[in-house]
Amino acid sequence: MADRKKRLEVMDDRPGPMDRHPDDGWEIAEPFPLDPRSRRALGALIDALLPEGPRTAGSEEEIALHVRRMMRYMPLTTALGLVASLHLLEWSPLWRLRGIRPLSGGARGRATRLLRELSHSRLVPIRTLVLGPRALVLSTFYDRDEVHAALEYEPRAFIRERIALRERLARGENREQDAIPLAAPLEAAQAHPAQKVAS
Amino acid sequence: MISEHADYARREEQRAEIVVIGTGAGGAVVGAELAEAGYDVLFLEEGGYHPTSSMNPYVQESIPRMYRDASATIIFGRAPISYVEGRCVGGSTTINGGMAYRAPEAILAEWARSMGQPDLGPASLEEHFLRVEAATNVGPQLNTSIGNDSRIMAQGAAKLGWEYVENPRNQDRCVGANSCVLGCPTGAKRSTLVSYMPRAIAAGARCLTEVKATKLIIEGGRCVGVEGRAINPRTRRQDKRVRIRAKAVVVACGAVQTPTLLLRHGLGRPSGQLGRNFTCHPNAKVLAVYPFEVRAWQGVNQAGQIREFHDQGILFAENFIPPGALAANMPLHGEEIHEAMLDYNRMVLTGVLVEDSTSGRIHRLPFGGALPRYDITAHDHARFLWGVRKLAELHFEMGASKVYLPFSNLHVAHHPDELARIAETQRSVQTIELFTPHLMGTARMGSRPSESVVDLRGEVWDLPGCFVADASLFPSAIGVNPQVTIMAMADQVAHRMGESRSLRRAA
Numbered sequence: 001m002a003d004r005k006k007r008l009e010v011m012d013d014r015p016g017p018m019d020r021h022p023d024d025g026w027e028i029a030e031p032f033p034l035d036p037r038s039r040r041a042l043g044a045l046i047d048a049l050l051p052e053g054p055r056t057a058g059s060e061e062e063i064a065l066h067v068r069r070m071m072r073y074m075p076l077t078t079a080l081g082l083v084a085s086l087h088l089l090e091w092s093p094l095w096r097l098r099g100i101r102p103l104s105g106g107a108r109g110r111a112t113r114l115l116r117e118l119s120h121s122r123l124v125p126i127r128t129l130v131l132g133p134r135a136l137v138l139s140t141f142y143d144r145d146e147v148h149a150a151l152e153y154e155p156r157a158f159i160r161e162r163i164a165l166r167e168r169l170a171r172g173e174n175r176e177q178d179a180i181p182l183a184a185p186l187e188a189a190q191a192h193p194a195q196k197v198a199s
Numbered sequence: 200m201i202s203e204h205a206d207y208a209r210r211e212e213q214r215a216e217i218v219v220i221g222t223g224a225g226g227a228v229v230g231a232e233l234a235e236a237g238y239d240v241l242f243l244e245e246g247g248y249h250p251t252s253s254m255n256p257y258v259q260e261s262i263p264r265m266y267r268d269a270s271a272t273i274i275f276g277r278a279p280i281s282y283v284e285g286r287c288v289g290g291s292t293t294i295n296g297g298m299a300y301r302a303p304e305a306i307l308a309e310w311a312r313s314m315g316q317p318d319l320g321p322a323s324l325e326e327h328f329l330r331v332e333a334a335t336n337v338g339p340q341l342n343t344s345i346g347n348d349s350r351i352m353a354q355g356a357a358k359l360g361w362e363y364v365e366n367p368r369n370q371d372r373c374v375g376a377n378s379c380v381l382g383c384p385t386g387a388k389r390s391t392l393v394s395y396m397p398r399a400i401a402a403g404a405r406c407l408t409e410v411k412a413t414k415l416i417i418e419g420g421r422c423v424g425v426e427g428r429a430i431n432p433r434t435r436r437q438d439k440r441v442r443i444r445a446k447a448v449v450v451a452c453g454a455v456q457t458p459t460l461l462l463r464h465g466l467g468r469p470s471g472q473l474g475r476n477f478t479c480h481p482n483a484k485v486l487a488v489y490p491f492e493v494r495a496w497q498g499v500n501q502a503g504q505i506r507e508f509h510d511q512g513i514l515f516a517e518n519f520i521p522p523g524a525l526a527a528n529m530p531l532h533g534e535e536i537h538e539a540m541l542d543y544n545r546m547v548l549t550g551v552l553v554e555d556s557t558s559g560r561i562h563r564l565p566f567g568g569a570l571p572r573y574d575i576t577a578h579d580h581a582r583f584l585w586g587v588r589k590l591a592e593l594h595f596e597m598g599a600s601k602v603y604l605p606f607s608n609l610h611v612a613h614h615p616d617e618l619a620r621i622a623e624t625q626r627s628v629q630t631i632e633l634f635t636p637h638l639m640g641t642a643r644m645g646s647r648p649s650e651s652v653v654d655l656r657g658e659v660w661d662l663p664g665c666f667v668a669d670a671s672l673f674p675s676a677i678g679v680n681p682q683v684t685i686m687a688m689a690d691q692v693a694h695r696m697g698e699s700r701s702l703r704r705a706a
Contacts, residue, residue, distance in 0.1 A: 011201075011400055013386030013393040016252030020260060024253040027432045028263060051537030066259055072435045073269035075568055082271075112533040119530060120607065124279065124629050127607055132271065135527035138536060143258040143523035151522055151543045155256035155378065158497055162374040163385050165343065169372045174343070180375060180498045183347040185491050185598060186354065 015163050018156050031068035038083055041090035042067065042133075044104030048111035049137045054150045063140045070136055082136075085129050092118060201248050201288070201400070204409040204429045204439070211429070211441040215241035215405070217696075218425050218445040220412045220460070223290020224685040225669030226451030227391030227399065228331065232693035234402035238702075241443055242399070242406040243427055245452075246287035251393060254382035258523030261381035265294050274571040276559060280481050280633040282571075284453055287382075288408060289392030291453070292682060295636060296379050296500050296518060297368045297388045299337040300679035301328050301687070310674045316646040318655045319674070324687050327694075331686035334398075335369035335389040344375030346498015348517045348547040351489075353503060355593040361507035368499070369394075369682070375499040380520055410441050413567065414463055415448060415665060422448045422665035447702055449657075451669040451689065454638040455561055455569045458671060461642065461652075461659065462563040469648035469660050473641070474562065478555040478676035479573060480637040483583050484528065486603040487547045487594035494544050495519035505593075512554030512678060513586045515593070519548050528634070529603065530610050539603075547594070550634075551586035553579050554678035561641050571638075580628045588618050605632040637681050642671035644688070656699065657692035668692040 016022060034042065046060050046067075071079040092114055093099045093106065103111045119130040141147060148154065165178050216239040219230040226242065234240040249264055263269050267286040274280040285291035304321045311320030331337075356363035373387040386393060400406065409430045416424035424444040428437030450457050458467075458474040467473025496519055505515035522543050531539055559573025575583075591602045595615040602612045609624045625631065644667075645651025648660040651674075657666040668689040670681050677684055696702055 011250065011393075011397040013251045015385055016250075016254065018255040018384055020255060020257050022253035022255060022260070024249065026247055026249065026253070026264065029435050030433050049532040051534050053537070070263060070269045070271075073263045074271045075268060077566075077568065078268065078271050115532060116535075119532070122608075128279070134532055138529075138532065139258055139262075139523040139527035141523075142526040142540060143521070148522065151540060153496065153522055153543060155496060155521070159256060159376045159378060159384050162376045166372050166374045166385055166387060169341070169374070174341075178343045180343070180346050180494075182350070183489075183491050183493050186347060186350050 018159060029069055029072035031065055032071035032079055034068060034083065038086055039064070040104050041086040041102070044102070044111060045086060045089055045133055046137050047108055048103060048115055049134055050141055054146050056146055059141070059144065063137060066140045067136045082132055085133060088129055089115070089118070089133065201406045201408060203247065204432055207407075207429045207439045207441060209439055211439060213241060213407070213441070213443045215239050215443060215445045217241070217447050217449065218243060218443045219449040219451060220425060221290060221451035221453065221669065222288050222396055222406065223285060223391060223451065223453065223669065224292050224682050225689040226290065226449065227292075227395035228686050228689040229449050229451060229668045229693040229696070230404055231395040231399035231402070232690060233697060234399045234404040236697045238697075240399060240404040241445070242404060243410050243412050243425060243441075243443065244288055244406060244408045245411045245430070246285070246408065247432070248288040248406070248408050249293075249382060251383065251386045254378070254384040256378045256381055256384065256521060258381065258521050265382055274479060274559065274573045274635070276572050276574040277628050278575065278631050278633055280479065280573060280635055282479065282635045282638060284455070284636070284638065288396060288406065289390045291636065292390035293382050293392045294380050295682060296680070297370055297373070297390070298501060298680035299332065299335065299367045299369045299683045302677040302679065302684040306675065306677050314645040314651070314674060316655060319644065324691065327687035327690040328683065330690055331683060335394050335686070336371045337367050337369050337683065339365050340368060340370070340373060340375075340499050340502055344373050344499045345502050346375055346377065346495060347493045348495035348519055349498060349502035351493065351547055351597050352505065352515070352517050352549065352593075355597045356505045356507070358596055359593060361505050363503050364506050365503045366501055373499060375497065377496050377498055377500045377519060379500045380524070407441065411437060412452070412460060415460070415662075416442070416444065417464065417662065421663045424448065447664050447666060447696065449666045449668050449692075451667070454641045454670045455571055457667060457669055458561045458641040459563050459567070459569040463567065464662070466659055466662055467642070467652045470650055470652060472643055472650070473652045475558065475560050476640045476643050476675070477559040477561055477571060477573060477638070478640045478673070479559070479635045480552055480554060480676060480678070481575060481579070481633045481635050482550040482552040483587055483605040483631060483633055485549050485551065485587055485590045485594070485605065487549065487591075487599040488542045488601040488603075489545045489547065489598060490600045492544050493547055495547050496521065508586070508589075509678070511582065512556070513582055514552040514678075515549060515586070515590050516552065517547060517549045530607060530632075549590055549594075551583060551590055553582050553586065555579070555676040558640065575628060575633070577628075580631065583631060584621055584625050588621050591615075591618050606630050607632060639670040639676055639681055640673040642667045643674045644672040645674065656695040666692060666696060
């Protein structure tokens with residue numbers, strides 16, 4: 001709490017450690033309450049939307065928990081609409097005449113294919129049904145450390161380098177080697193041939 | 200002093216001379232200027248306070264902290280447009296790309312002409328532009344911050360003979376960390392979080408965060424305060440009542456939330472324009488994949504814009520985003536999305552921005568929510584199709600191996616010849632996927648109550664004591680990033696309020 005008070009008293013622009021859960025006194029919301037059937041539908045949807053790799057043990061549960069936390073930040077009507085879409089998608093095999101078992105009752109491949117079909121529907125409401133849950137699930141999955149590693153994306157190390165550069169610039173050191181490395185095919189051309197600067 | 204939910208009593212009562220709702224490009228400027236002029240200013244901010252030291256490059260952390268409704272916001276219409284806006288101290292300036300363009304002179308001259316009022320023209324706004332540009336350190340980028348996606352756009356434009364213009368940005372030694380949209384972690388971007396708000400607080404202003412303004416307090420036909428609800432950060436329930444009495448109220452909640460609050464009181468009657476004239480610069484994304492590593496996440500998020508077609512109301516620009524945000528916007532899942540995302544380091548995300556030729560409307564829902572509506576016109580649709588094709592051609596010209604297109608029924612092209620299919624397949628407006636961060640014009644400023652919602656001081660025609668200072672003031676779309684124009688108009692409103700004799704006397 002002392003930290004919280006200190007944070008609220010001083011306004012400055014100093015960089016921090018860029019931790020995933022910054023210790024700044026801010027609390028993330030509790031998960032949105034879902035009944036067991038809705039949780040099962042969400043679980044099946046997550047399983048169908050995610051790729052096989054690079055999942056880790058427990059990643060699906062963590063993603064489900066985060067999706068439910070995000071729902072707390074939405075207006076209640078939006079969150080309830082999302083719950084309704086979970087159930088509609090869960091029973092999409094039935095209303096798409098693909099069988100009588102829900103998504104959670106069938107194989108993952110079948111669910112993935114059916115969701116693909118829905119997301120390319122000509123009808124906007126059907127496409128929209130997939131859009132919200134897919135955005136929530138995939139944005140969470142592609143924000144995970146093991147997935148970043150698979151994509152060779154390491155923003156923290158890069159930003160730390162840049163913060164050090166900014167400190168050097170403040171000391172008046174402006175070095176050519178601090179430029180972002182040119183992608184090989186671009187080297188032949190002028191690096192940044194701006195024609196004019198907007199006034 | 201900054202306060203948050205835990206600091207409030209169950210029924211919190213405060214007084215101030217001026218209460219400002221919102222701390223973004225409009226609210227922070229008005230509040231800081233008035234606080235420095237000696238007024239007792241109190242800010243009301245729906246979001247939380249997240250200093251630079253808490254910024255990090257993780258979507259999961261930053262979206263709930265800083266984006267309205269965790270970014271699940273949509274403009275309904277043909278076609279639906281997803282939009283984003285900030286909900287935190289600094290508002291959208293905390294999460295935008297930091298582009299600092301002035302509204303074009305021709306637009307300002309048109310505002311002055313159509314409203315019959317030179318106060319909205321370029322000459323009158325000049326001093327305000329200069330002030331806000333100085334306060335937020337607007338200038339060109341350092342060469343060391345330019346990344347490969349910007350180089351591709353600049354070189355592609357040069358190859359095709361198109362005009363490419365370097366962006367002016369509100370930054371101080373920006374080194375291209377490219378985390379603008381999740382809050383600048385270096386402190387370089389001069390959002391109002393690190394420019395105007397510290398000035399306001401140093402001048403004695405108070406800021407109540409985590410409070411949603413729910414209604415204005417109106418007595419004797421005059422606005423004398425605001426009532427709000429404090430949001431419990433764990434449950435997100437509005438569980439405490441906050442009342443602030445003031446001599447004047449400045450509403451600066453943005454072009455969607457400002458009319459929603461004012462509509463609760465049935466305002467805007469003289470013209471019937473409140474909530475109307477909603478414009479949003481819709482844009483469509485074109486994502487190119489190159490056969491070499493671009494690492495677009497390294498380098499400033501947008502170094503310049505292709506303005507060759509600006510007289511047709513079309514801009515092209517790059518704007519790279521973290522993988523979590525990118526994956527959420529791709530029409531793929533399962534193994535397909537992962538196969539695509541494995542190319543993340545070879546991707547360049549660009550957009551076609553189209554200046555509105557029409558406008559929409561903000562409706563207020565029965566329980567206080569906002570319902571934005573906007574239908575793009577056939578003319579705008581045609582400009583999108585043309586713009587997407589041209590931008591995709593630039594990428595193929597620069598050697599892209601594949602381009603993802605913003606159409607639900609045609610989302611990838613592997614060769615420039617395939618772009619001809621755009622015209623064949625895109626007959627309906629419903630298949631285009633649109634997005635916007637620019638929301639404008641729902642409480643237009645003007646010199647006649649029959650045509651506008653607020654007067655030239657920003658005061659609502661039919662509610663004395665209530666002022667507006669945000670993008671809602673725009674009489675029309677401006678065709679460029681609106682931040683600096685919002686700030687300049689807010690600066691003008693602040694100075695006129697400061698000069699107001701009645702306000703002075705009250706203070």
